[in-house]
Amino acid sequence: MPTRSDPPGEEVMLCFPPRKSYVAPATDFVTCFCSEHTLDKATLSRVQLAAHELSENVVKYAADQVCSVRVRTERSAASDGPVSLSITTENAVLPDALRRVEAYLCALEAATNPDAFYDEQIAETAKRANGSGLGLARIRSEAAMDIRHHSNDGRLRITAFLVLPQAGEP
Amino acid sequence: MKPLELAAVDLDRFSLRPRLEGAQLWVVFTGTGDLDAVASLAGFLPKVQQQAALYGVEEVVFDFCALEFMNSSCFKAFVTFIDSAKTIGASYRIRFITAGRHYWQRRSLEALRRLAMGLVVIESDQES
Numbered sequence: 001m002p003t004r005s006d007p008p009g010e011e012v013m014l015c016f017p018p019r020k021s022y023v024a025p026a027t028d029f030v031t032c033f034c035s036e037h038t039l040d041k042a043t044l045s046r047v048q049l050a051a052h053e054l055s056e057n058v059v060k061y062a063a064d065q066v067c068s069v070r071v072r073t074e075r076s077a078a079s080d081g082p083v084s085l086s087i088t089t090e091n092a093v094l095p096d097a098l099r100r101v102e103a104y105l106c107a108l109e110a111a112t113n114p115d116a117f118y119d120e121q122i123a124e125t126a127k128r129a130n131g132s133g134l135g136l137a138r139i140r141s142e143a144a145m146d147i148r149h150h151s152n153d154g155r156l157r158i159t160a161f162l163v164l165p166q167a168g169e170p
Numbered sequence: 171m172k173p174l175e176l177a178a179v180d181l182d183r184f185s186l187r188p189r190l191e192g193a194q195l196w197v198v199f200t201g202t203g204d205l206d207a208v209a210s211l212a213g214f215l216p217k218v219q220q221q222a223a224l225y226g227v228e229e230v231v232f233d234f235c236a237l238e239f240m241n242s243s244c245f246k247a248f249v250t251f252i253d254s255a256k257t258i259g260a261s262y263r264i265r266f267i268t269a270g271r272h273y274w275q276r277r278s279l280e281a282l283r284r285l286a287m288g289l290v291v292i293e294s295d296q297e298s
Contacts, residue, residue: 024202024204042273045272045273046274048239048274053241053242056241056243060205119284119285122284125250126249126250126253128246132243132245134242134245138278141281142278
């Protein structure tokens with residue numbers, strides 16, 4: 001059983017230049033970190049999907065040479081294992097792109113039915129010339145992870161988080 | 171019968187192997203469909219459509235059993251493929267063979283099935 005001396009959580013953070021070749025290692029690192037926290041395979045698969053989509057996004061849309069991926073688990077005194085998990089990416093974004101992605105993120109976060117929102121994006125994606133517009137919606141729908149974002153001084157931070165089922169819960 | 175005019179794709183971490191098998195056009199996917207695979211896949215799928223029409227196949231089968239992951243940009247290529255098949259009133263079905271160990275496949279492909287009910291069929295390797 002955890003004690004009062006247990007840390008409230010664990011986290012690791014990777015900072016790297018926006019290169020395609022770093023997407024797979026970043027995804028693998030997040031997945032490996034999470035696999036240390038007794039997640040079942042189905043949940044790990046959801047985390048891997050989110051880590052891959054978020055890592056690709058920071059690499060594709062980074063406007064400077066620094067982007068980051070951070071994964072964090074939090075635990076409570078009442079639980080043997082982690083109670084929540086989050087993946088956060090941060091990168092600089094050009095002003096026009098930032099306006100577009102924030103509008104998209106606000107719509108995504110406000111959507112009460114993530115699957116319906118995802119289906120709408122799928123129906124529209126064939127008409128898009130650039131990008132799929134699916135990655136973040138896919139995280140909310142397929143990975144069933146909530147999304148939050150924050151921007152400051154041209155840097156965009158996106159967090160996907162998951163409340164983990166505890167022992168005895170369905 | 172003429173040979174299939176559809177070349178295999180071989181990248182470092184992604185490959186596509188097409189073959190004609192009776193009235194089915196099969197494409198076996200291997201590896202990871204990531205940013206490096208997007209352009210190849212987006213160029214390959216329209217050719218699948220052409221060949222499917224040319225040979226009058228009843229089914230196009232995408233075998234995902236050895237596909238570890240597919241990103242949203244590759245996913246978009248399938249949305250475009252299915253959307254196009256719907257638009258032209260394609261007479262073939264589109265069947266995806268999934269591997270139970272790749273949990274993401276069921277969830278991802280379910281979204282494609284919702285896009286084209288009746289046209290897209292999802293089958294698990296555990297059912298076949």
